[in-house]
Amino acid sequence: MIRQSTEIRKEQIKSAVLDIIFTDGLKNLSTRNLAKRIGMSEGAIFRHFTSKQEIILAIIKDVKKEFIGSLRLIANSKDTAERRLKSLLCATVKYLTDNKGITMLLFSEATSNNDAVLKASLQEIFNTQKKLVSKIILDGIASCQWDENIPVENIAMLYMGIPVSLNIELVLSYGEFHPDNFCSQMMMLMLKLLNK
Amino acid sequence: MIRQSTEIRKEQIKSAVLDIIFTDGLKNLSTRNLAKRIGMSEGAIFRHFTSKQEIILAIIKDVKKEFIGSLRLIANSKDTAERRLKSLLCATVKYLTDNKGITMLLFSEATSNNDAVLKASLQEIFNTQKKLVSKIILDGIASCQWDENIPVENIAMLYMGIPVSLNIELVLSYGEFHPDNFCSQMMMLMLKLLNK
DNA sequence: TATCTTTGCAAGCAAATACTTACTTATATG
DNA sequence: CATATAAGTAAGTATTTGCTTGCAAAGATA
Numbered sequence: 001m002i003r004q005s006t007e008i009r010k011e012q013i014k015s016a017v018l019d020i021i022f023t024d025g026l027k028n029l030s031t032r033n034l035a036k037r038i039g040m041s042e043g044a045i046f047r048h049f050t051s052k053q054e055i056i057l058a059i060i061k062d063v064k065k066e067f068i069g070s071l072r073l074i075a076n077s078k079d080t081a082e083r084r085l086k087s088l089l090c091a092t093v094k095y096l097t098d099n100k101g102i103t104m105l106l107f108s109e110a111t112s113n114n115d116a117v118l119k120a121s122l123q124e125i126f127n128t129q130k131k132l133v134s135k136i137i138l139d140g141i142a143s144c145q146w147d148e149n150i151p152v153e154n155i156a157m158l159y160m161g162i163p164v165s166l167n168i169e170l171v172l173s174y175g176e177f178h179p180d181n182f183c184s185q186m187m188m189l190m191l192k193l194l195n196k
Numbered sequence: 197m198i199r200q201s202t203e204i205r206k207e208q209i210k211s212a213v214l215d216i217i218f219t220d221g222l223k224n225l226s227t228r229n230l231a232k233r234i235g236m237s238e239g240a241i242f243r244h245f246t247s248k249q250e251i252i253l254a255i256i257k258d259v260k261k262e263f264i265g266s267l268r269l270i271a272n273s274k275d276t277a278e279r280r281l282k283s284l285l286c287a288t289v290k291y292l293t294d295n296k297g298i299t300m301l302l303f304s305e306a307t308s309n310n311d312a313v314l315k316a317s318l319q320e321i322f323n324t325q326k327k328l329v330s331k332i333i334l335d336g337i338a339s340c341q342w343d344e345n346i347p348v349e350n351i352a353m354l355y356m357g358i359p360v361s362l363n364i365e366l367v368l369s370y371g372e373f374h375p376d377n378f379c380s381q382m383m384m385l386m387l388k389l390l391n392k
Numbered sequence: 393t394a395t396c397t398t399t400g401c402a403a404g405c406a407a408a409t410a411c412t413t414a415c416t417t418a419t420a421t422g
Numbered sequence: 423c424a425t426a427t428a429a430g431t432a433a434g435t436a437t438t439t440g441c442t443t444g445c446a447a448a449g450a451t452a
Contacts, residue, residue: 006428043430188347193388
């Protein structure tokens, strides 16, 4: 195989990991299989990552930076609470459908391994989303748009169920599920909960 | 080890599987580990189940019979729609918190393996719940208690997010999360969505 | 009691796993 | 050009995996 820089190879390896997880499941994610999919030798993988676990952690780091980072921008923007909440929801739905392998990796890894570092990372990803939603809801209440008596924490938790159950649907239905205006429809439900 | 009937041993084996998954994660669920936890030889396991996969499938069959069966009873009872929905929700929450290993098994197995039989089983468990919820909502609309314009399918999907995100919370928080009146609180949100 | 089925075990099997080693070759830099 | 470094490979390593084998003995049935 032709020579490439570590940067390029690292991206290729991470991308192949997600591809394998989505098409063949986590059980088939062996370093041998991974090498085969990229078209390189198994040993070459270990030139760029010291262990298989390190690849997984690198992917989770990416998720934190790209996905959670973009959600944070949306939540902290100057827009109205309603528009921010819809942006947040739609961005999440889009990310999950575009990167199906990632959420499968996150959930599987959380339960299959019992690694503390990994679990802490996942908890951070989960909790940050919940906090951003809570913040937007509180903003909406403060600007007198939404009902001040609503249980913010509970709605944030219910909100978290949206991306999660969407993902299960995606995993189980082999891509037959097409969430076209899924985001808008869920947003309507959220508004019914939030409005006075 | 003392001799026992297959019936008893089968139950012991299934129970040990769930125990290992919850305490050590799916990755440590090897037949060797399983035998050690029960205190029997590895070979003895294969007297009662022909393969490791068969054990998993037996557990899923139990879930279908016990859990889904009880939900079906609730959904089809003579009670009001509101009371049935609350019973359904609370029964689900209770089952998930009482049998933490089971849901971890279901999610992990759905994503780690790519077995068609398994996925079909999981899809059935997921879809049956959704259908029961839809049925109750339609009953509530028919008896003029709930808004006839609500999108039933979407609410059923949002409902499904409740047990799922509860479970993630349970997995990630090492049992620190205590869903005391979680069921009642979520039910209040559902009612706000359903009422006129 | 005699026999047959069922349940148990220790040892061993081939295959797969994550990772290493010893060595080659491409590329950048003095 | 010479040389150091980085990226590649084939062929190993030890360990773990799911499962089998050959044989012993407990329990049921005659």
